[in-house]
Amino acid sequence: MENEKAEQIKSIIPSYTPMRELPEDLSLAEAKEMFYSICQIREFELKVRDLWRANKIRGMCHAYYYGEAIAVGACHALEKGDYITSTHRGHGHALARGASPGRMFAELFGKAEGYNKGKGGSMHIADVKSGILGATGIVGSGIAPAAGAALSAKLQKNGKVSLSFFGDGACNQGPFSETLNMAAAWNLPVIFLCEYNQWAIGTDYWRVTKEHDAYKRAEGFGMPGIQIDGFNVFEVYKAVRDAAARARAGEGPTLIEARYMRMLGHHVGDDQNYRDEKDLERISVLYDIEPVTRTREFLESAGVPKEELEDIQKRAAAEIQEAIAYADTQCHEPSLETLYEDIYADGEIII
């Protein structure tokens, strides 16, 4: 039975790797922190969905639920000061990099206290000072800037590494190829982390891409490429840790293909009319290996008491409740006077 299930999983996630042991350089305490972070993102996104449906959040919201292992594993492997670029599905990246859920909700509610002063919203959360070089709503457009940050690190000789999150859809944008080529040619300290969720909005990646393994493209650019289990936070951690070490040693970029699955819609209001029952039935086996379930199971098997794990989940939920309350009751609408602010630097206004 277990074997049959593993086969089913592997037919969708060929790089599926059971979580058997802690990576050698991670402590159990760190693994618990990572679990907290996974729960925090899950809770954030579930609440985002509710609040969007309740009309508290405008525009489009692309939820990161079920992708948590990638953001958390990757960001845990980075150093303070390293850079990331994010995507339209970027809430998890910012949270995993340490952004405050309160200021993020403030941004989603369009408040002046939000990270972007209410001018960016869901698709553009940025905190450049802490290395979050921002999320972009145009698929693939953060890849080249991430390599630019790596070029900057190389010229400044500051030892920083840059990591770009992007999806499988972005692999088919031209700048993906251009940037990987330049990063390899110049040995830039950058990590290309493809969050492979199978869907480019409503189009199955496999319908429009002959070679399904994105990591194989790395060879054509002269860099290592690796395919990993994107539902396994430890596998992501190890891959990014190794890629970051290579980058810092001046050995250049790595392409990591983290296979997971977009279990729900493209955005929280997407009815997925392009996805049939058979497909949803087929992927349902992945709920057994999604990040919250699996990391929790691992920690239990590693001897962490059930109550402690429940407590972690409760704390994460409470933090998100507090964040929402902060954004809802303590933040303010931006004044119309800010309309022209921050188009240009140094307070300059050009009408």
Add this chain to the structure above:
Amino acid sequence: MSIKTVREALNEAFAEEMERDAGVFIMGCDDGVKGNPFGVTMGLADRFGLERVIDTPISEPGFTGMGVGAAATGMRPVVEIMFCDWVTLAMDQIVNMAAKMRYMFGGNVEMPLVIRVPIGAGGGQAAQHSQSLEAWFNHVPGLKIVAPYTPADCKGLLKAAIRDNNPVMFFENKRTYAVKGEVPDGEDYLVEIGKAAVSREGQDVTLVTYSSMVKTCLQAAEKLEKEGISCEVIDLRTLLPLDYDTVVASIEKTGRVIVVHEACKRGGMGSDIVAEINERAFDLLDAPPLRVGALNIPIPYNAVLESAVLPDVSDVINAVHKSLSND
């Protein structure tokens, strides 16, 4: 002061700014070893190394995006698009990233990026190596646009653009690289972005122009003087922000205005400038403001056809006569 060409003035601006600020670097096709197809970056790689004068592959979207990322992380990149026509390839990074990031991030990022974009026709290079697309960027909040003509302005404005904390589109005209002029010495010489210059004073008609058409307008003014018509020529130098104070002050004197540029007339800078003049200074006008620009067709290869497309001295003179005939 010393006499220099536009090419030498730009090169000197680069050298001074790279000397002054270790964050300044150049990237573009053929900028390093070759020194740029027009010789603008000649010798800079010898002096500052290929690490700071970077030869890129032919990947405009990619390396423009890298410029964006480097600018956001403490550097002052100068990205070169070898021919303006190919700026189309890099539009996403310029329009959606460089221009928008500061605003959509709530002021939470710096973007000191210069994008050099050589414009201009006249060399038989046909439809994909000759365009002047500067007006497109006037439509994009968040950018500045500079389009100087004289060697002194090219130097002073390139230096100012590099020191500016905003993304600046820098349009130089390929046909003007050998134009000579006096250039002030010293690394402190800057030209303020957003200030026009009166290239020639006059009383009867104001010619508002920039880049290569400054010369055309000055020649036209010279000829018209012999007919007893006195033209004031304004070299805008910066297109965004545009110095309407200088333009309106001149119209106050002349009551007549013609905007002249090499780019296609339809949808060119002239259309927007005339609209602004109508809103700001309609009561000062004695005649409808006019536009002179290239014909609204692609640049053809054949020399006769090409010169028929581009505005010249006689087109400016005709427009001045038309303006004056409208009492």
